[in-house]
Amino acid sequence: MDDAPPRFDRRFEPRHGEAVAIGDHVRRVTARNPGPFTFHGTNSFLIGRDEVAVIDPGPDDGSHVEALLSAIGSARVSAILITHGHRDHTGAAAALAAATGAPVLAGPARVVPDGGAGERLDAARDAGLRPDVILSDGARISGDGWTLEAIATPGHTADHLCFALAETATIFTGDHVMAWSTSIVAPPDGSMAAYMASLAKLAARPERRLLPAHGPGLCEATSAAYLAALAGHRRRREAALIAQLEAGPGTVPELVAAIYVDVDGSLHGAAALSLLAHVEDLVERGRIVGDGPLSLSTRFRLA
Structure with missing residues (x-):
C-alpha cells in the first residue's frame, strides 16, 4: 500500500x-x-x-x-x-x-x-x-x-x-x-x-x-x-509542506527544519533541494506563491 x-x-x-x-x-x-x-x-x-x-x-x-x-x-x-x-x-x-x-x-x-x-x-x-x-x-x-x-x-x-x-x-x-x-x-x-x-x-x-x-x-x-x-512518500512530503505553510510563510530552509525532523541535519541541504522541487510543482499548480523567483531564499505562502 x-x-x-x-x-x-x-x-x-x-x-x-x-x-x-x-x-x-x-x-x-x-x-x-x-x-x-x-x-x-x-x-x-x-x-x-x-x-x-x-x-x-x-x-x-x-x-x-x-x-x-x-x-x-x-x-x-x-x-x-x-x-x-x-x-x-x-x-x-x-x-x-x-x-x-x-x-x-x-x-x-x-x-x-x-x-x-x-x-x-x-x-x-x-x-x-x-x-x-x-x-x-x-x-x-x-x-x-x-x-x-x-x-x-x-x-x-x-x-x-x-x-x-x-x-x-x-x-x-x-x-x-x-x-x-x-x-x-x-x-x-x-x-x-x-x-x-x-x-x-x-x-x-x-x-x-x-x-x-x-x-x-x-x-x-x-x-x-x-x-x-x-x-506515497512524496505525497506525504507535499501534504506536510502544505500543512506547514498553513501555519505561516517560510523559506525552504525554514520549512525543511520544521518538516524533516526525522532526517539527519547533515542531509538537510539535499532535503532542501527536494523540497524546492515540491515548491516548484505547487507554484506551477497555483497552490502556493512566493515573494520572488524560485530559490532557497524566497519566502513562500499558500495562494
Missing part, C-alpha cells in the same frame, strides 16, 4: 572492482566512489558477453576503467549508455570510449540558464558530456543476444533514462529508483511533477526486476509495492 513508508534495503556487498554476475546476461562492476549520495559507489553494468553494452561507465577513475576493460576482455563494446549526466555516472565515458571505440548514447540534456529561477543548484552535472547519439523514449539498442529499450524517466534530472533488458524483464533504473534511499530531485534540472509521472510510468510496465546505479536491486516480489511506497 502506498500509505506505508518505503522499506529501504541497505544490505549490499559492492565487491569493488570485481565483475559480479547477475544472471547470464548481466555483470556489475561497482566503482570505489562511496559517499552520502552514491552509497557504496556507482554500479556500472555490462550487458552481453561477446558483444557488450555498458550502462553507466561510472566516475573518472582510472582503476574503475581498468576494471571494466578487464571484465570486457576481448568482447566488442557496441554502446556506452548513460542513464543521466551526473559525473559519478559519466566521468569514465570518454576514457572507455577511447579504449573501445564505442559510441556514447544518452538522453537530451536540458539547457539551464544561469541566474534567477534558472540558478544552477545541481553541481553534479557533467557539463562536458557530449554524447555521440541522443536517445529518445522507446529507442532500442540491440547486440548479440540482447536488446535494450530506452525509457525516458525525467525527474531526478531532465535527461534521465532507464533501460529495459527484454531478455530478462529487467530495468536498469539509474538514480530514478534506488533500494537504499530515495532519489534527490533538485530544480532546475530536476522536476517533482516529472519524477512522479516517471514513477507511474515504471509502475505501469511489465518488468519487475529493478537494478539501480547505487546499492542493491529490487526483486519481482517487492518492486511494485516499493514503487507505490516511493510515490
